[in-house]
Amino acid sequence: MNLETPKKFRPLVNQARQVAQSVFRPISRKYDREEHAYPVELDMLAAIMDGMNDGTMGEGAGAGKLKAEKKNDEGIVNSTNMSTVLGLQELCWGDVGLSLTLPRQGLGNAAIAAVANEEQLKRFGKKWAAMAITEPDCGSDSAAIRTTAIKDGDEYVINGEKIFVTSGQRADAVVVWASLDRSLGRAAIKSFVVEKGTPGMELGRLEKKLGIKASDTATISFNDCRVPAENLLGSPEINVEQGFAGVMQTFDNTRPVVAAMAVGVAKAALDRTHELLEKQGMHFRYPTNMARTSEIEARLYRYEADWEAARLLTLRAAWMADNGMPNSKEASMAKAKAGRTANAITLGCVELLGAMGYCEDELLEKWARDSKILDIFEGTQQIQQLIIARRILGKTSAELR
Known part of the structure; x- marks a missing residue:
C-alpha cells in the first residue's frame, strides 16, 4: 500500500482544501450561531461536488461499493x-457541519452506492439521501429496530419512527432501516429508499445540538408509508444464516x-494550535532531545502521533474496500481510533491555549463541540x-455481547 495520495486524486484533494478554506471557514461561525438556517452558499458547490464524483467510477456521491473478489x-x-x-478530510478541516450539509453528499448516498443495483443507482444516484437508523427505543443496537416494512403486492408499507436523521429535512430521500418480520430478528432487517413527499412520511422536530449546528438533525415518522418494492436495497430474501451481514455492509463503507x-x-485543531503557539514565541524542535522538550510540545507530539495513526487506519479501511477485501474489522478500528482521537485532540488544544481556545474569537471551541458526534454516530x-473483539476472537454477536 503506497501511502502517498494517488496522482489522479490530487486535484480533488486540492479543490476540497480550497473549498474548506475559502468557502467553509468564512461562514463557519455564522451557521454555528444560526442553527437550522440553510447555508445557501453551498448551493453553488453542488455542481462542483457532482463533478468530483463524476471523476470516480460513476457510483454516485459518497463511498462506493465493496467490490467482488x-x-x-x-x-x-x-x-x-x-x-x-x-476529499472529506479536507472538507472537514474547514467545517464538519457544512460538510454534512453539502447537497447529494449524505451518508444515505454512501449506503445506496454500497448495495444498490444498477437500476437503483440510475434512479437514486444523483439524489441527496439521508440515513435513518436510530429509533427512540433503539440506540447503538441497530439490530433492535422496531420499524416494520410489510409487503403488500408491489409495495412495502412502512411504519415506525426514526430519530437523529442527519439532513433529514433537507435531503431528497431517506434510506430507512426496517424489519420485514420482527419475529425473525436481525436477519429480516432491510434498507429502503423513501423519497421526500411520499405519503405517510412526516417530518417531526429538528434537534438542537452541541455541535454540527449547520447540519439539520430531524425526527421522521412513517405511518402506513407505501414505497415501491424496487426501492428495497439489496436482496429481498430473508437469509437467517447470513443474518444481519447484508445490511451491515453499509457500515463497512x-x-x-x-x-x-x-x-x-x-x-x-492541530494546525491552528501550532500557528497560535508559534505567534507566542514557541518553536517546535522535532529532532531535539526529548528530555529538553516542554510539556506543551510533548503533548502536541503525542497528539500528532495519534492523528497519524487514525489517518493511516482510515486510509487502510478505504483502500481495502476499493480492492474487494472484507474490511469490517478495519472500518471499526478506523472509526474507533479516529473518533476518540478527534475528541482528545480538539479538547486538548482548547486546554493548551486557555482563553484563546475557549472563546469564540477562535474556531477551536467550535471544533471541540463538533468533534463529539464523530465518536457517536455510525456506531459509538x-x-x-x-x-x-468479535472479528479478532471469531465470535458471533450472540456469543459476544
Whole structure:
C-alpha cells in the first residue's frame, strides 16, 4: 500500500482544501450561531461536488461499493472509497457541519452506492439521501429496530419512527432501516429508499445540538408509508444464516467516511494550535532531545502521533474496500481510533491555549463541540470495540455481547 495520495486524486484533494478554506471557514461561525438556517452558499458547490464524483467510477456521491473478489491480474485499485475519505478530510478541516450539509453528499448516498443495483443507482444516484437508523427505543443496537416494512403486492408499507436523521429535512430521500418480520430478528432487517413527499412520511422536530449546528438533525415518522418494492436495497430474501451481514455492509463503507471527518477536524485543531503557539514565541524542535522538550510540545507530539495513526487506519479501511477485501474489522478500528482521537485532540488544544481556545474569537471551541458526534454516530466507541473483539476472537454477536 503506497501511502502517498494517488496522482489522479490530487486535484480533488486540492479543490476540497480550497473549498474548506475559502468557502467553509468564512461562514463557519455564522451557521454555528444560526442553527437550522440553510447555508445557501453551498448551493453553488453542488455542481462542483457532482463533478468530483463524476471523476470516480460513476457510483454516485459518497463511498462506493465493496467490490467482488478480484482476478489476480486486476492489480491494485484506488477508487471511490479512497477519493471520498481524502476529499472529506479536507472538507472537514474547514467545517464538519457544512460538510454534512453539502447537497447529494449524505451518508444515505454512501449506503445506496454500497448495495444498490444498477437500476437503483440510475434512479437514486444523483439524489441527496439521508440515513435513518436510530429509533427512540433503539440506540447503538441497530439490530433492535422496531420499524416494520410489510409487503403488500408491489409495495412495502412502512411504519415506525426514526430519530437523529442527519439532513433529514433537507435531503431528497431517506434510506430507512426496517424489519420485514420482527419475529425473525436481525436477519429480516432491510434498507429502503423513501423519497421526500411520499405519503405517510412526516417530518417531526429538528434537534438542537452541541455541535454540527449547520447540519439539520430531524425526527421522521412513517405511518402506513407505501414505497415501491424496487426501492428495497439489496436482496429481498430473508437469509437467517447470513443474518444481519447484508445490511451491515453499509457500515463497512460509511465508518471510514466518518473516520475521515474526524481526521479532518483534528488536523484543523492541530494546525491552528501550532500557528497560535508559534505567534507566542514557541518553536517546535522535532529532532531535539526529548528530555529538553516542554510539556506543551510533548503533548502536541503525542497528539500528532495519534492523528497519524487514525489517518493511516482510515486510509487502510478505504483502500481495502476499493480492492474487494472484507474490511469490517478495519472500518471499526478506523472509526474507533479516529473518533476518540478527534475528541482528545480538539479538547486538548482548547486546554493548551486557555482563553484563546475557549472563546469564540477562535474556531477551536467550535471544533471541540463538533468533534463529539464523530465518536457517536455510525456506531459509538463501545460498539466499535465490540465489533473489533468479535472479528479478532471469531465470535458471533450472540456469543459476544
